[in-house]
Amino acid sequence: MTEESGAAVREPDDPVASPCVGVCELDQVSKLCMGCLRTADEIAMWRDAGAEVRRSILERVRRRWERNTSSKRNHHCYSKSLAKTR
Secondary structure, eight states: OOEETTTEOOOOOSSSSOOOOOOBBOTTTTTTBBBTBBBHHHHHHHHTOOOHHHHHHHHHHHHHHHHHHHHHHHHHHHHHHHHHOO
């Protein structure tokens, strides 16, 4: 991995690219990176992790992303329906 503009990029011989997007700030409530949705521990272990561990981390990130977008979508729909009843 190399650093480019604050975001990790994949080297040609690296089988699993980092999910880092260069927005490296942990949310104070969820303790997840606001850019890539990894925990601090997942970020720290990434460099030395093998492909299987990295894929496991990426799967957890994918599930977090889906929950995050789903909850925002549901919150938006709930807010709209609530506004209609007033």
